[in-house]
Every structure is written in structure tokens, then in C-alpha cells.
Amino acid sequence: MNNTTKQALSKVPEVTLIFWIIKIFATTLGETGGDAVSMSMNLGYLVGTFIFAVIFLVAVAAQIKAKHFHPFLYWTTIIATTTVGTTLADFADRSLGIGYTGGTTLLFTLLMLSLAIWYKTLGSVSVNTVSEPRAEYFYWITIMFSQTLGTALGDWTADTAGLGYTGGAIVFGGLLLVVLAAYLWTNISRTSLFWAAFILTRPLGAVVGDFLDKPLSKGGLALSRYSASAAILVIIIGCILLFHQRAAKGSGH
Template identity: 75%
Template structure:
């Protein structure tokens, strides 16, 4: 039993500064990559969601089936959740006509329901308890909902609230700074702070991604979605190579 726990625990990366840097880059890539497929390729939100959903299911299945932590597969799965989150949120907000407020509310309810069912089933939503295929499924479904919620929240803040993409980046960056301070200097639940930060990095990535590729007259920098996505991929790969990530309490050599 101990050996099995060690094997599964090694599939979850330690939460470090590099983890959060890569997470923000991955969420930004989700925005530019998702928009590249749905908008630049003119495939639409529904087709884009279908494509990224297939990638999501494939990467999650691979992640659950492996024996120990593989950083590139883990982050490929994260990127899959954030790209499908982008197109799914845009489909809900725009194609279904429920608007940013409606989409954000719906996705918040789904996220809370996922966490509630996870907690009721296994007694904890801490990432340190992701030690079985069942808990991994809850983990990835919750992440997918959090990424989708973050997209809708980022778009709602930047567009409907009228503060723009740079203003949205400042808002969400400031909120993350508050969470970092709470992590360092308070005794607030680490699980609550982790999921709060995980959710907030997505709207930060959403507004940064939009800042990069939206037209100048819309408040963006008008960069190519393809080149922005390629640059983010290179950055993520460089981070993983230069700052290797390991599982918490890695015991793979024992």
C-alpha cells in the first residue's frame, strides 16, 4: 500500500515559485491558443471545444495511467484544461447568449459542486491527498472547471467592467499578491489558499493573453496569436528544462 501511495503522489508536482510561473504562462497560452483555433482558424467555439476536449481526455487518461510524475505530461494536461476552458467559456458566454455574468455564475456553481462532491466522497480536497485514480479524476475535473471559470471571469472583468486588459492584469495580479502574503504570514488553510490562487491565475492569464493578441483599438497589442502561443510554449519548455520540477517528498529512488 505504501509503495502504491508513493507512486501516485510522485505524479503531482511540488508547489513552488516555478510551479506558479509556469501555471500563469500555461493559462496565458490557453487563451492565445484557444483563440487561435476558434478565431484565427475560424473553426468556432463549438468545434474548438470539441478538439480541445478530445485532447483533454487523452492527456488526463495518460496522466492517470502513468506510474510517476512526468513534468511535460503534467503540464500538457494543464494546458489542455486551459485551452478547453477558453473555448468552452467563450461558447457559454457568447454562443449560448448567457453573457459573462451568466457564464461566470454557472461555472462558479459547477466548480463549487465539483469541490463539494470531491470532499464528500474522499474527505479532503487537498492536493496532498491525490493518491488514487478516483481522487485524480476529481483533481482534473476541478481544474478544468477552475480554468473555464477563470476565462469567463477574466473576460467579464476586462470587457464588461470596462477596466481593460491591463487593468484586469493589475487587479488579478494584486489579488494573487494578497494570497501570497496570506500564505506567508497567516494560518489560513493552505488548501483554501492553493485553490484560490489556482483559480485566480486563470483570469490573469486570460487578460494577459487578450492583451497580447487583441487589436490595438480594443486595448491589445495586436500580436499574432500563433507567434504569441509559440513564444509561450518555448518559455514553458525552457522553465521545465532549466528548473526541473519534482514531486513533493519524491521517493522514486527508494
């Protein structure tokens, strides 16, 4: 299969600055949207997880069935992973009683296992190889674990480590700058740096989302989860409409 055909079959976007901007907004929306359903609607973490898991499965099925990259479908699926990640992590951390440390450790282990099995099965975990169903299954499972881990890690940093939402945002923002520096000035694997950045943007979005909607007494701004979610969604839609996103080139490891 030549490079042109591979690129046409790619289902994920090229990794550019706008990709990361939308990703951070999407993860923030996952936090405010997930909390809106589980907390503001008083449905609880388990029911919230079930609702978002159904949306996630439908979105992934549509994404895999699609023949080409569709920006709105792709980002809908990303948002679905981050909302289910929010409620699932909260359920594991709080309802199951394993705490933020236990939840973070468990989810990190699952994420590493997902990447290891993906690599062992297909020989690469590069997003440039996500152009056929098997790779897509691994891609979305890995993303779901990374989004769930990000929620638990953000909560652990803000609460257990005692850094608060602002401190957590500074920590994860700083780590992302380290990844950027490594990308610009080192020869570290681009695939490894991608997944490091992808994972780190989730807890950044988690602490920013919590900062927006948590009570003033807990260091938040106490904004409405509904209005915050709606505003972020409008920004995401605007970015998708204003900035053209191409499919990632299907090549290499």
C-alpha cells in the same frame, strides 16, 4: 502505505515558485492558443471546444494511466484544460447568449460543486492526496472547471466591469499578492489558499493573453496568436527543462 511510497505514487508536482510561473504561462497559452483555433482559424467556439476536449480527455487518460509524475505529461494536461476552458467559456458566454456574468456565475457554481463533492467523497481536496485514480478524476474535473471559470471571469472583468486588459491584470495580480500574504502571515488553510491562487492565475492568464493578441482598438497589442502561442510554449518547455520539479508529497489533508 508509508510516506515514501505515497510520494512515489504522487502524480502532481510539488507546489513551488516555478509551479506558479509555469501555471501562469500555461494559462496565457490557453488563451492565445484557444483563440488561434476558434478565431484565427475561423473554426468557431463549438468546433474548437470539441478539438480541445478530445486532447484533454486523451491527456487525462494518459496522466491517470501513468505510474509516476511526469512533468511534460502533467503540463500538457494542464495546457489542455486551459485551452478547452478558453473555447468552452467563450462558447457559453457568447454563443449561448448567457453573457459574461451568467457564464461566470454558472462556472463558479460548478467549480464549488466539484470541490464539495470531492471533499465529501474522499475527505480532502489537497493536491497532496492526488495519488490514486478517484482523486485524480476529481482533480482534473475541478481544474477544468477552474480554467473555464478563469476565462469567463477574465472576460467579465475586462469587458463587463470595464477595467480593460491592463486593469484586469492589475486586479488579479493584486489578489494573488493578497493570497501570498495570507500564506506567509496567516494560518488560513493551505489547501484553500492553493485553490484560490490556482483559480486566480487563470483569469490573470486570460487578460494577459487577450492583451497580447486583441486588436489595438480594443486595448490589445495585436500580436499574432500563432507567434505568441509559440513563444509562450517555448518558455514553458524551457522552464520544465531548466528547473527540476518533484512530485508532491502524498500526505495529509
